[in-house]
Amino acid sequence: MSDDFKMVAKTFYGFESILADELLSLGARNIEEGVRNVSFYGDLGFLYKVNLALSTSVRVLKPITSFKITDEKDLYSSIYNFNWEDYLDVDDTFAIESNLNTDFFSHSLFVSQRVKDALVDRFRKLFKKRPNVDRDDPDFKINCHITDDVCTISLDSSGKPLNQRGYRSETNIAPINEVLAAGIVKLSGWDCESDFLDPMCGSGTLLIEAAMYAKNYPVNVNRKHFSFQNWKDWDSDLFELIKASTLKKVKPFNYKITGYDKAPSAILKCNQNIINAGFTDIIEVSQDNFFTTTKNNENFLQIVFNPPYGERLQIDIESFYKQIGDTLKSNYTNSNAWFITSSLEALKYVGLRPSRKIKLFNGKLESRLAKYEIYSGTKKIHKLTKK
């Protein structure tokens, strides 16, 4: 496997092991979990495959050089001496992002600036012309990561973050990030052998990510663009081949995915997103107040949702979360209910004991993904186990 190279998939806090599982099932080699990232090896086709299919990664980096540095002069000369012209042309645009975990440098913007200067100076010397910076939509996104005295330079193969799947044309007031939604569905342990409900579905992100998971659908197959399409080794035939092979692995799904939202505008947007994603056959949504709904059969139901938490959507936390608990308890026997909330206080009002709590971040907000197992007698058992 001499064509294999190292890649690093970036993710959110708490998703490292589910990302590693996804990589394993796609066929990655030498998988190593880091903090908010997982590294692995594969070839160019595999780089295309992971960008198309990974649901829990925000971007995939390809390290291209690494060197030791302890000061600005080392940084400048190492970047200046690197053969950038093997990757970029003078007419390409670029942007640098730096992440620091070192005592040798303290300002990431300063580091990015010096990397830019050295790269540009090299092009000027060689070609009397320089590539330009484009912060919004560069042809090349270059990542500079310094840990202690080791600087690693990577190309970002994804470009725009991988949560931008291309199906969400309509967003609600507080949509959840698609990668966060995909990770939550996976962490919920849903085996895709039951119906699935998001009772507060908003723009439908959890529903669509659940559908993609259940069908083994390559989440980014409808994206318009990846950064690797600007690279010198871009191979469109190979890309089409990989795309077709990931689509061949799509599975049938024989259960129902349902969404409710009490806001008519949310349902309109949600329906549009479901059409965009192509899942009108398995996802059904209706305008309903969750607190007046009831589970419509005896079978086991997986419930995953993202209720308002009072930050962006104003609610009375105490009575709202109490109603969530009451509704689950009385109307949703034989279900596992998971929800994520950034209001740690809210969990106190649910009135049920969570069987699991997982720390996650919704953007910058520390959150909990809580699991409630609702079976007949939940009330009694809850009381018995309460200390």
Ligand SMILES: C[S@@+](CC[C@H](N)C(=O)[O-])C[C@H]1O[C@@H](n2cnc3c(N)ncnc32)[C@H](O)[C@@H]1O
């Ligand atoms: C945080 S948003 C959900 C965002 C959604 N996950 C997305 O990606 O767009 C919460 C949603 O709960 C809905 N909601 C609030 N109370 C509700 C209730 N009692 N029944 C159903 N939906 C409700 C709101 O209208 C809002 O769309």
